Amino acid sequence: MQSEVQAVRISSTPQRLEAMAPLLEAVSHAAGDVPALLALARDVGRTAPRPGDGGTAQLWELLASVTAVDVAAGRVLEPHLDAVAILAQASVEPADGAWGVFAAEGPGLRLDATADGTGKYVLNGSKPWCSLAARLDGAVLTAHLADGARAAFAVDLHAPGVSCETPQWTSRGLREIPSGTVHFDGVSAVPVGGPNWYFQRPGFAWGGMGVAACWFGGAVAVARDFSSALAAAADNGREPDQIALAHLGETDRIITSLAGYLARTAGRIDAGELSGSGAWSEALRVRGAVAAGVERVQTVVAQNLGPGPLAFNEAYGKRMADLSLYIRQHHAMRDDAQLGALTLKGDRSW
Known part of the structure; x- marks a missing residue:
């Protein structure tokens, strides 16, 4: 490979x-x-x-x-x-260091932000799914305001009152990057934008598409593994059969189509065409298309290469496990349902 x-x-x-x-x-x-x-x-x-x-x-x-x-x-x-x-x-100068973004919510967990009268806020509560929190220097995170809105804040993760749980990470995927709960007890934080700004800004959709670009890169690597394995087999006298060639052709078609879609979408972002209400609809389309393509590539490659590399090839096995977990940031049919609701309201090009 x-x-x-x-x-x-x-x-x-x-x-x-x-x-x-x-x-x-x-x-x-x-x-x-x-x-x-x-x-x-x-x-x-x-x-x-x-x-x-x-x-x-x-x-x-x-x-x-x-x-x-x-x-x-x-x-x-x-x-x-x-x-x-x-x-x-948001015109906020980041402190030097490694940063994360913590915007997930979880049942039974809530993070509240209260104004302290000096232009800053105080955070109290807990935030789930905070990847690498114990190793990061700062984070942009979302918290609930007293009026029911949510807002973004920049917080020093080394500040007094911050405590990071070390999760029991049993997954074989992304073992280096466990995601646990972080607790905040009277922690000072700097507002990033105003109430609901984090979710309403065009960059929210753009960031979601950036994650899809990562998924796409993982799929390209899996596709390269597949092509290299078939070429190596051919060099050893085992020519790929029609099923293997058909699946390699399908993989090429998926990768090429997704690359073209990402290129066009990036161009539209830079041209200012995806800065309004349609940005999130396009993000849902991009993320859904890439997620479906990644899962299909993983399926056909695993079917063709069989259990051998999953069992004995460390790099390939790790890549498949990491990518399978990473892609689950996509919410599958629930994201399609959200897109369908926007489509029904007329947010479509067809």
Whole structure:
């Protein structure tokens, strides 16, 4: 199977992609070492394109390429870049360090923000699904206001009153990146935008599509594994049969179609066409299309390669397990139901 570090193309020239080679080599060497991956994320965040600033396709290529090297590395990089972009959109200067974004809600858990009269807020309560919280320096998170709205805040995760649970992470996927609950007891926080700004800004949809770019990169890596395995078998005298070739052709069709869709969507974001109410509908389409494509690629590759590489090839087995868990950030039919409701209201192009 392929082990060569290779960028993922969405729309850039080969020369631009080649410029990513040193970073991707560094990611390859840092795989499994979370502090090293966080250090790389901090470095990349200083110069990476931000969504909507004219280089959205290049940002997504960066995310996809890092994830193609190591899915967990993409899972580290994406939230840091998202946090940096969110703070920039709100004109808040981020403190140096590694950042995350914590916006999930969970049953029985609630995080409240109360104004302290100085322009800052005090956080009390708990936030679930906080990936790598104990290893991060800061986070952009959402909390409930007294009037029922939700707002975003920047918080120092080293501040007094912050305590991070260490979860019992039993998953074989993304083992380096456990997501636990963080508790806040009188923790000072800086507002990021106003009430409901976090969810209403165009960047909310753009960030969701950035996650899909990571999923896409994982699928490209799986597809490369498949192609390399068939080529190696052919070199050893075992030519692929028609079923294997048909599935490789289907995989190529899926990857090529998704790359084209991401390229067009990135262009629309940079042209200002996805800055209004239709941005979230397009995010649901992109995320749904990419998630379906990823799952199909994983299925046909696993069927063709069988149990051998899952049992004995560490890189392939890890990639499949990591990607299977990562893709579950997509809410499947519930996201399609949300898209259907928007479509019924007329938010469609057909």
